[in-house]
Amino acid sequence: xxxxxKQVFLNGIWLDNPIYRQVLGICSTLAVTNLxxxxxxxxxxxxxxxxxxxxxxxxxxxxxxxxxxxxxQVLIISCYVMMVDIIIKALVPDIHRFIGPYVxxxxxxxxxxxxxxxxxxxxxxxxxxxxxxxxxVGYSLVLILIASVREPLGFGTLLGMTLPARxxxxxxxIIMVMPPGAFFMLGLFTxxxxxxxxxxxxx
Amino acid sequence: MKTTSxxxxxxxxxxxxxxxxxxxASVHYATLNMLIKNEKLHKNRIICRVFNLPVAxxxxxxxxxxxxxxxxxxxxxxxxxAWDVYKQKDTGNIGFIFSGTGFWDRISGIMxxxxxxSKVINxxxxxxxxxxxxxxxxxxxxxxxxxxGVLVAWDQPVDKRxxxxxxxxxxxxxxxxxxxxxxxxxxxxxxxxxxxLESFRKAIKEWREKTMLEIPPxxx
Numbered sequence: 405x406x407x408x409x410k411q412v413f414l415n416g417i418w419l420d421n422p423i424y425r426q427v428l429g430i431c432s433t434l435a436v437t438n439l440x441x442x443x444x445x446x447x448x449x450x451x452x453x454x455x456x457x458x459x460x461x462x463x464x465x466x467x468x469x470x471x472x473x474x475x476x477q478v479l480i481i482s483c484y485v486m487m488v489d490i491i492i493k494a495l496v497p498d499i500h501r502f503i504g505p506y507v508x509x510x511x512x513x514x515x516x517x518x519x520x521x522x523x524x525x526x527x528x529x530x531x532x533x534x535x536x537x538x539x540x541v542g543y544s545l546v547l548i549l550i551a552s553v554r555e556p557l558g559f560g561t562l563l564g565m566t567l568p569a570r571x572x573x574x575x576x577x578i579i580m581v582m583p584p585g586a587f588f589m590l591g592l593f594t595x596x597x598x599x600x601x602x603x604x605x606x607x
Numbered sequence: 608m609k610t611t612s613x614x615x616x617x618x619x620x621x622x623x624x625x626x627x628x629x630x631x632a633s634v635h636y637a638t639l640n641m642l643i644k645n646e647k648l649h650k651n652r653i654i655c656r657v658f659n660l661p662v663a664x665x666x667x668x669x670x671x672x673x674x675x676x677x678x679x680x681x682x683x684x685x686x687x688x689a690w691d692v693y694k695q696k697d698t699g700n701i702g703f704i705f706s707g708t709g710f711w712d713r714i715s716g717i718m719x720x721x722x723x724x725s726k727v728i729n730x731x732x733x734x735x736x737x738x739x740x741x742x743x744x745x746x747x748x749x750x751x752x753x754x755x756g757v758l759v760a761w762d763q764p765v766d767k768r769x770x771x772x773x774x775x776x777x778x779x780x781x782x783x784x785x786x787x788x789x790x791x792x793x794x795x796x797x798x799x800x801x802x803x804l805e806s807f808r809k810a811i812k813e814w815r816e817k818t819m820l821e822i823p824p825x826x827x
Contacts, residue, residue, distance in 0.1 A: 494638035
């Protein structure tokens with residue numbers, strides 16, 4: 405099936421969102437969304453990696469032996485993740501000290517592997533690059549929404565800035581900092597998205 | 608050549624590994640100086656913070672000058688381990704780099720003690736990879752500030768000289784509060800801080816004896 409850039413963009417961000425439609429990349433959604441700053445850098449890393457790995461895999465798709473295609477995909481993804489890790493470490497070392505452990509985990513993010521296998525290995529490079537960006541942005545939007553709820557509820561801060569007069573009216577919910585809080589938020593968001601935002605395809 | 612033949616697969620893997628390996632090596636090489644500078648600046652910042660040094664500015668040179676003016680550094684070796692020992696010229700406070708296994712990975716930092724090793728002046732962390740929002744809060748000011756002025760209970764067993772978390776006497780002078788939701792990180796910190804303190808005291812005792820300086824309190 406031939407895709408247009410508009411379709412690819414809408415699918416990645418909205419109709420076929422990796423989180424609430426494809427249920428991919430859940431591990432990192434649970435892990436990093438307790439702080440918005442960590443979430444933003446994770447999203448940057450994922451968009452960069454998904455886009456470039458999609459582009460490269462699509463470029464090489466006719467030359468990659470079918471039997472070892474997944475090994476090659478992981479190798480390409482790992483290399484881009486290592487580059488992201490080095491670049492963040494060199495340019496923003498203070499941020500890297502906080503999110504360093506999670507950057508390495510991008511390698512195991514199912515979205516990258518999923519898009520490489522489902523899209524990039526069957527479509528042209530530019531369209532694959534576009535698909536990578538769209539999937540990354542779709543993932544990022546959901547993570548940013550969840551982090552925007554978890555951080556204020558869990559810490560009483562947003563992007564590290566304390567909410568006005570927090571001590572007088574707010575008691576932090578420790579559960580929102582921990583993985584169960586992410587499960588609740590993700591479940592709630594998925595339900596809302598599927599109930600009201602996504603038009604179900606009836607066949 | 609068929610893409611299914613073993614020779615093609617081997618050649619392809621070799622080519623792709625070479626290409627991407629070169630890519631990573633190039634990025635690493637291009638940023639190597641920045642990485643070294645960042646590491647040095649981070650360490651200098653931590654040293655200035657742990658000794659509460661006045662720094663004129665935020666540049667790398669300003670931190671280096673503050674350290675050169677007020678801190679002397681010695682490397683001592685005890686039982687095969689090299690210790691970096693920092694001494695504040697005017698107060699005699701002494702600092703050392705500690706490290707140990709946290710909940711997830713190694714935690715390292717610098718602890719400053721009074722010259723007789725009886726009191727913690729300050730503690731700062733160089734590196735940690737604990738859970739963000741939980742164990743990683745060991746770097747937050749409220750947690751670190753608790754260590755300032757804590758007395759090291761040298762008369763207690765090795766693992767109780769500094770207590771992180773609950774203790775029979777909550778007002779004990781050698782105790783700090785643990786982090787809610789990060790019990791394992793707090794316990795690990797207590798365990799390796801006490802162990803490092805014990806090793807450091809032995810190392811510094813031997814070094815002082817060798818260099819004919821003042822002798823620290825005797826070992827029990």
